[in-house]
Amino acid sequence: MSEKKSSLLLKNGRLIDAGQNLDGKFDIFLVDGKVKEVASDLDVVADQVIDLDGLWVLPGAIDLHVHLREPGYEYKETILSGAEAAVAGGFTSIACMANTYPINDNAAVTRFILEQARSAPAKVLPIAAISKGMQGEVLVEMGDLVEAGAVAFSDDGKTVPNSKLLRHALEYASLFDKPLLCHCQDDALFADGVIHEGMISAGHGLAGIPSLAEEIDIARTIMLAEYLKVSVHICHLSSRGGVELVRAAKARGVRVTAEATPHHLFLDERAVVDLAYREALDETVKPSMLCYNTNSKMSPPLRAAEDVAALRQALAEGTIDVVATDHAPHEATEKAVEYSLAPFGVIGLETALALALRLVQEGDLTLLQMVARMSLAPAAILGLDDRGTLAPGMAADLMIVDPEREWVVDPAKFQSKARNTPFTGWRLKGRVIKTIVDGRVVFSS
Numbered sequence: 053m054s055e056k057k058s059s060l061l062l063k064n065g066r067l068i069d070a071g072q073n074l075d076g077k078f079d080i081f082l083v084d085g086k087v088k089e090v091a092s093d094l095d096v097v098a099d100q101v102i103d104l105d106g107l108w109v110l111p112g113a114i115d116l117h118v119h120l121r122e123p124g125y126e127y128k129e130t131i132l133s134g135a136e137a138a139v140a141g142g143f144t145s146i147a148c149m150a151n152t153y154p155i156n157d158n159a160a161v162t163r164f165i166l167e168q169a170r171s172a173p174a175k176v177l178p179i180a181a182i183s184k185g186m187q188g189e190v191l192v193e194m195g196d197l198v199e200a201g202a203v204a205f206s207d208d209g210k211t212v213p214n215s216k217l218l219r220h221a222l223e224y225a226s227l228f229d230k231p232l233l234c235h236c237q238d239d240a241l242f243a244d245g246v247i248h249e250g251m252i253s254a255g256h257g258l259a260g261i262p263s264l265a266e267e268i269d270i271a272r273t274i275m276l277a278e279y280l281k282v283s284v285h286i287c288h289l290s291s292r293g294g295v296e297l298v299r300a301a302k303a304r305g306v307r308v309t310a311e312a313t314p315h316h317l318f319l320d321e322r323a324v325v326d327l328a329y330r331e332a333l334d335e336t337v338k339p340s341m342l343c344y345n346t347n348s349k350m351s352p353p354l355r356a357a358e359d360v361a362a363l364r365q366a367l368a369e370g371t372i373d374v375v376a377t378d379h380a381p382h383e384a385t386e387k388a389v390e391y392s393l394a395p396f397g398v399i400g401l402e403t404a405l406a407l408a409l410r411l412v413q414e415g416d417l418t419l420l421q422m423v424a425r426m427s428l429a430p431a432a433i434l435g436l437d438d439r440g441t442l443a444p445g446m447a448a449d450l451m452i453v454d455p456e457r458e459w460v461v462d463p464a465k466f467q468s469k470a471r472n473t474p475f476t477g478w479r480l481k482g483r484v485i486k487t488i489v490d491g492r493v494v495f496s497s
């Protein structure tokens with residue numbers, strides 16, 4: 053006896069789907085968690101019909117770089133709270149980094165994450181570490197981890213300083229057809245730096261992190277991938293020099309992909325002292341906030357204005373394939389300390405979509421490019437062949453956006469447990485009002 057099929061008809065929305073190269077009014081028929089049909093004026097009988105006149109339908113965003121803190125640091129974020137934040141921001145799949153406690157360097161931790169994720173509203177995809185304990189010495193058992201459900205490998209938070217180990221990791225990851233996501237940083241040059249080495253670090257006496265710290269390591273990583281003829285993914289590009297290395301490698305045919313975060317696309321080193329962003333802030337923001345802000349501290353750091361311009365250009369031309377948040381929750385008291393003592397990291401799941409839309413509003417990206425960077429490209433990198441686009445047969449993962457809705461970023465309203473956003477007080481336009489995963493409405497506002 054077959055179970056009754058559940059169906060949902062989305063009528064009259066504007067579908068923007070890079071995978072099908074569609075931008076226009078379409079009806080979308082979802083049956084049993086999958087897209088059944090996409091056409092204008094569909095005449096079908098459905099269990100539920102939602103009229104989306106004036107609203108947009110986008111494939112669910114896919115974030116290949118988040119930190120969920122469980123196991124071990126549940127006070128910062130749990131798999132559940134992180135997934136709630138994800139769907140509130142239009143993300144239907146999120147891949148979570150291995151720097152938990154214990155580190156996700158063995159099958160038991162990967163299975164634990166998947167078990168916890170069963171009740172989560174978004175798809176949670178575990179990324180396993182590259183090296184045991186992320187110590188950069190011994191390779192993890194990649195085969196075991198793939199079998200347990202790891203979708204990628206990364207020691208994110210740290211580089212893999214040993215080039216021979218990185219070589220082996222690239223070779224094995226390629227054998228298993230899983231991406232290797234590299235946090236590129238030369239540790240000696242990074243040293244005890246806390247912000248970008250430039251105008252603000254010099255003016256405020258804060259230890260600097262030169263762009264060179266990422267550029268040297270990106271160059272090394274690309275050279276290894278090129279030599280081995282395998283693919284590699286570079287996390288959170290922050291500098292113009294890093295962009296140029298990736299651009300040149302792509303031009304030579306190296307299989308390198310790269311991501312940029314919304315914070316690196318919108319903020320520069322001046323965010324450390326907030327002042328430069330006064331014009332972007334809503335008038336309700338109090339002047340007392342205009343002092344140093346540890347929510348501008350992350351790794352890699354916010355760089356100079358010319359770096360931001362280079363990242364935007366690279367995102368538009370496709371040198372940067374993906375927008376990823378690097379959602380890095382920290383508890384409020386951990387950030388409420390002297391700048392140099394604060395942990396690196398900011399959250400991003402609940403602001404990324406509206407910021408990506410702002411790139412479109414500012415004329416830096418087309419809508420279809422934005423959807424490609426948020427859904428199609430990350431699905432391709434993670435090898436999710438039934439997600440990233442809403443073509444018939446694909447999973448019914450999507451978001452419904454009100455493009456006209458204006459809102460002010462207020463961390464108190466986040467689903468995330470954490471509040472450490474650098475975008476507090478920003479007035480943004482475009483809001484996710486519904487998120488659907490596998491055909492089920494998992495978020496509604």
Ligand code: DOR
Nearest residue numbers: 119209350351380396397
């Ligand atoms: O800012 C960051 N925070 N960068 C990283 O690479 C790690 C992350 C974290 O885990 O907090």
Ligand code: ZN
Nearest residue numbers: 208209235287
């Ligand atoms: Zn990182």
Ligand code: ZN
Nearest residue numbers: 149208209378
């Ligand atoms: Zn990260």
